[in-house]
Amino acid sequence: MAAQAHLQDQIRQLPHRPGVYKYFDDEGIIYVGKAIDLRKRVSSYFTKQDHNKKTQQLVKNIKRIEFTIVDSESDAFLLENNLIKQHQPKYNILLKDGKTYPYLLLTNERFPRLIPTRNKVPGDGHYFGPYANGSSLNVVLELIRALYPLRTCTYNLAPQNIAAGKFKVCLEYHLGNCKGPCEGLQDEETYNQYIQQIRQILNGNLSIPKQYFREKMTQAAQEMQYELAHQFKQKLDRLDAFQAKSTIVNASLSNIDVFSIASNEKLSFINYLKVMNGSIILTQSVEVQKKLDEPDEEILAVMLMQMRQEFDSQSKEILTNVALPVLPLPGVTITQPQIGDKRKLLELSIKNVLYLRKEKESMNERSKDLNEVRIMETIKKDLRLTELPKHIECFDNSNFQGDNPVAAMVCFRNAKASKKDYRHYHIKTVVGPNDFDSMYEVVSRRYRRLVDEGASLPQLIIIDGGKGQLGMAVKALKDLSLWGQIAVIGIAKRLEEIYVPNDPLPLYIDKKSESLRLFQRMRDEVHRFGITFHRSRRDAATLKTELTDVKGLGPITADKLLSKFKSVKKIRELSEAELVSEVGKAKARVLINYFSQQEQASPE
Template sequence: MAAKEHLQEQIRHLPHRPGIYKFFDDETIIYVGKAIDIRKRVSSYFSKQDHNKKTQQLVKNIRRIEFTIVDSESDAFLLENNLIKENQPKYNILLKDGKTYPYLCITNERFPRLLPTRNKINDGSRYYGPYANLTAMNVVLELIRALYPLRTCTYNLSPENVAAGKFKVCLEYHIGNCKGPCEGHQDEETYAQYIQQIRSILSGNLTVPKAYFRERMTAAAQEQQYELAHALKQKLDRLDDFQAKSTVVNAALSNIDVFSIASNEKSAFINYLKVMNGSIILTQSIEVQKKLDETDAEILAPMIMQMRTEFESQSREILVNTDVPGLPLAGVTVTVPQIGDKRKLLELSIKNVLYLRKEKESMNDRSKDVNEVRIMEGIKRDLRLTELPKHIECFDNSNFQGDNPVAAMVCFRNAKPSKKDYRHYHIKTVVGPNDFDSMYEVVTRRYRRLVDEGASLPQLVIVDGGKGQLSMAVKALKDLNLWGQMAVIGIAKRLEEIYVPNDPLPLYIDKKSESLRLFQRMRDEVHRFGITFHRSRRDAATLKTELTDVKGLGPVTADKLLTKFKSVKKIKELTELQLIEEVGKAKARILLDYFSQQETPAASSGS
């Protein structure tokens, strides 16, 4: 399948769900994107014609697509950012404006400031985030600044500078947003209490600040400061609405590996999520071909070890969807969570692995269908047929030195064997080894029966042989008034020449053609099927002659014994009681005497 067709096939099986998608060239990730609907977003790259040159270049280099499902758009935002920072895809640099998701930073200085930033600096400051939803971050920042009078200036408020009176209060002080620590109007201990409460809010612990606001609101109401109480009530409501959606999962879940597995008869599919500080920083989904009938646990155990090594995981906790006993990981707990946030995280992994399995199975089925259609189209083109040969039948004769002539027919539907439609034929009207007349007989019998039963006729009939067999097949169809309703060809023994009616010259098909390979497969199959039948009939005839030579044993009894036990050897191994049960006491005695007479000369000759 061409690269473009392969990508289109992948896109058709992408989910209509929120998540991230990854574009790969031959080996590496070249772009990571986010989407509310993964399939629609990825499809737009290939369906729109008005992309800029950079996007066009990206699309030209895509060879493979992967995706990860998440629960919400905000989760997709953060996961995209984490993957970009982790993998640094080439085209994210070209196509994006270079921004990363923001953090809230409490600076490492006397009278710390709270400020948004996109750059983390290792200077002792505390960073909270990253925030996938910029609006949510601004709400929190606005709330904190409204509730806690923090300074915004960049002055160095060392005790010496403040004591020396180097700074003057600014407008923020006069409008009530700052208490003026630059002039010593606010003590450091009270300011530190504010910072501690701010850290609680940014860490997702709202208990302390809620209690603080509630106490202040109650006090303001008691003092009849209703406007202040109303303002504090609004802040409380905003705190209730606020959730720490700066993480894909619960912020309390830190440094965890999540593995899930789903399998079918041929393959196992594994999804790996790595969680650090409440964020999914890595996702990987793989397919493992089964060698034997391994259980999910037998496959998952070595894959956990391999993937943890590949991604240098030091996690002390692993979540899985099936028990994996005996993992050689000292100090690491492996659990199958049933409830809570860990279960939700595992279900997210399971959702991804089930989509991977469904996608692969659908693509395999579709790929098979595409291959079959391609083969049939090739046959139609090579033989210049008027319709697609969805139903093909192939005939062959088989005899041994003129004895026991039989014929066989194999049927292929949609370029695949349809074994329920295979047929054997005893040649009834032909005496001696006459392949031409035998072909006429079996073709006549086959299609007379199909017509009588009202069954559909094949689009193509193949006879194994050259011009002679082909002419007899054509004569049979003409005598049945079916000529022109199906195409007929003859295949010469070397399989390099294909004969068509009314053309003395053979048709040569490219030896690498899929059409020729299918014809060869059908010829081999009809040979196998016919020879097997011929041998069984010949052997049965030989055995039947031996038994019917026994005086006192008729053909009915011989048939009965051979049908059940298949060979004379097995009949000889039966005990007297077993023979009596099969044919009665008198005939059992006849057989035993006969077998005993056969063995006596052999014994004598060996003495």
């Protein structure tokens, strides 16, 4: 693709340095990219000939280019990521599913509260998460509330307010869910011990809280406070049950991010596992629509950066199933493990992402099947058919000023084109441009053959034409004793007019009906198929006529040459030796003289 003239000079001035480039159309930024060598990367958009259609469309829309030089590829990646999030260009992939992930907020106040929220407000306290969904957050929140008596009120529990007796305990106190710090019934030191343990749980470290409850249980038992010991035992069991629900991978694996990707032609699927203290504490899968047929490593690099930021990950080790470019993550190692527990962890992520892809593709197929059934049911209802039209065939005639008359038939099965069943027809029994008789001939030939072969018949025939051509199709079916076995309709030049046999008035179908849209697709398809065939015949006839007009060259020789070389131009380019090997010395000399005379006669 050639660059627009006003861009060519700018591209030639680009430096051979790492950086970020921005493409603009008339309305703003449409694409942001990074490069180790800006000039080479940008110029490749305008010089390569094998771009896909999406990239070709991008290049057509570029009106202006801007760039920024950076020191390294890592810096380029970081700047690119920030610009994509800021401007959200239409041709860049981006994780923008409209979700606001939930957090748990440990408030920054005396006797802190633990509350779920979807809005992060700086200064309100420490946020834990985000959590992949509300249900996973609720599991953690319910665990903590069962283990520790925390307040849920919004009172300002300043010492002077408590001393003044401004507050009274609520129902939560009487239910045992709160120890009443509002009335000074719980000391701040004990409450803060709970908060420190809650922080450990929210960070994925259950060992310290478990040790605490184990010691309390033992102490209570030694003091023969067996009911209290039983309460601590129950809380310890809750922690064990919670940990058991998390997938245990290996106690020695701590603070690891695992990413895997699997793609098809249109979508990429990414799975993220967060591992803390040997347990998977977070799993999230997302799908991303491809914009320019990007490779997996490029998509995963972008999504990895975004998801780590989204989930506030500080992991120093990342496992992936594809090799990634240099990323701006100092102190972080990125590997593709091949053996051991880390490989098993990566395989678990891969299994998840492959399942997501399979499920999505299966859903799409089910959706297509349901859509096709709905369309066929709509046709059955609109045309008052007795059975579902799973097999529909559409006919059209094609000729040019009466020359080379042909006909075409396209076949749709289950509301989808079945191209292997398409058929072309040379009109054999009709002389001149007679569309009525031509339609009779091709319908007769088509269904006589199906009957002779014992093949299944369509439930519906569509004739591209008005009442006259429809009548000839009906006559053909009657002559074959098939009338009444197949429904047949005609489509007039105006698509909304549907003619049915024995009814002088057309049937009008709602223009928004799926029936009409399918009929339109079939009519367009049979036009395309028939015109393509007609043109090929007409062109072949023209070429054949040109060669057969050469004195001394017969039709058999002309057919032989055209069948092999397809055009007169290619025949003209053959050397004398090649012509001799094809047609012999005498005819080769005839052709050489003919082509020579043509060149002399053509104007300069």
